[in-house]
Amino acid sequence: MLTNTHDSYGWVARLLHWLMAAAVIALFGIGLYMTGLGYYDPLYKTLPWRHKSVGLCVLALIGVRLLWRLTNVTPAHLATHTRLEVVLGGLVHIGLYALLLVICISGYLISTAKGKGIDWFGVYEVPAMIEPFERQGDLAGDIHLIAAWVLIGLVVLHAAAALKHHFIDKDNTLIRMTRG
Numbered sequence: 273m274l275t276n277t278h279d280s281y282g283w284v285a286r287l288l289h290w291l292m293a294a295a296v297i298a299l300f301g302i303g304l305y306m307t308g309l310g311y312y313d314p315l316y317k318t319l320p321w322r323h324k325s326v327g328l329c330v331l332a333l334i335g336v337r338l339l340w341r342l343t344n345v346t347p348a349h350l351a352t353h354t355r356l357e358v359v360l361g362g363l364v365h366i367g368l369y370a371l372l373l374v375i376c377i378s379g380y381l382i383s384t385a386k387g388k389g390i391d392w393f394g395v396y397e398v399p400a401m402i403e404p405f406e407r408q409g410d411l412a413g414d415i416h417l418i419a420a421w422v423l424i425g426l427v428v429l430h431a432a433a434a435l436k437h438h439f440i441d442k443d444n445t446l447i448r449m450t451r452g
């Protein structure tokens with residue numbers, strides 16, 4: 273099924289979820305790795321370039337995903353979910369969306385801090401749209417790093433909850449995000 277139903281996620285929502293999950297985990301690993309590279313390393317320029325290009329894809333995907341979420345039904349909570357799980361799950365989902373946005377926007381601000389646009393996979397230059405402000409690169413860099421660590425913490429919590437539902441509660445929470 274393309275769209276969500278009352279009982280399950282449709283394949284568009286599932287595809288967007290897993291695409292973004294893979295991209296976020298890869299970006300986090302690459303982000304940490306590339307900051308440790310020396311100037312003469314062959315990856316010194318290419319990795320940040322790929323990191324930024326994929327990051328821009330994630331920003332676009334968040335837009336598509338939020339639109340899709342707002343125009344689609346959200347599957348109802350399962351009867352096995354406790355009130356606390358429903359509230360905490362909702363807060364974690366909002367936190368994940370908010371942190372993804374903060375990380376993408378701060379990444380854009382780091383990359384455009386000198387007034388230069390971002391070369392997207394060598395295909396298109398995304399322009400610097402705001403007038404650079406004082407210490408933009410440093411401030412945006414701190415926010416980007418802290419938000420990325422908090423996001424990964426939330427992702428671990430989120431994934432642990434999904435696995436707990438699957439292996440301990442033996443309910444459909446994970447299945448409806450994988451097989452629909």
Ligand code: HEM
Binds near residue numbers: 346446
């Ligand atoms: C970077 C990684 C991830 C991000 C950013 C992410 C983000 C999200 C978000 C925002 C939702 C809410 C969907 C909605 O709009 O209704 C969601 C749902 C879900 N995610 Fe993830 N996720 C990630 C990784 C994972 C992993 C690794 C697992 C499993 C091990 C997982 C399992 C699920 C499940 C089962 C749901 C549905 C929850 C429900 O029906 O209440 N996610 N995810």
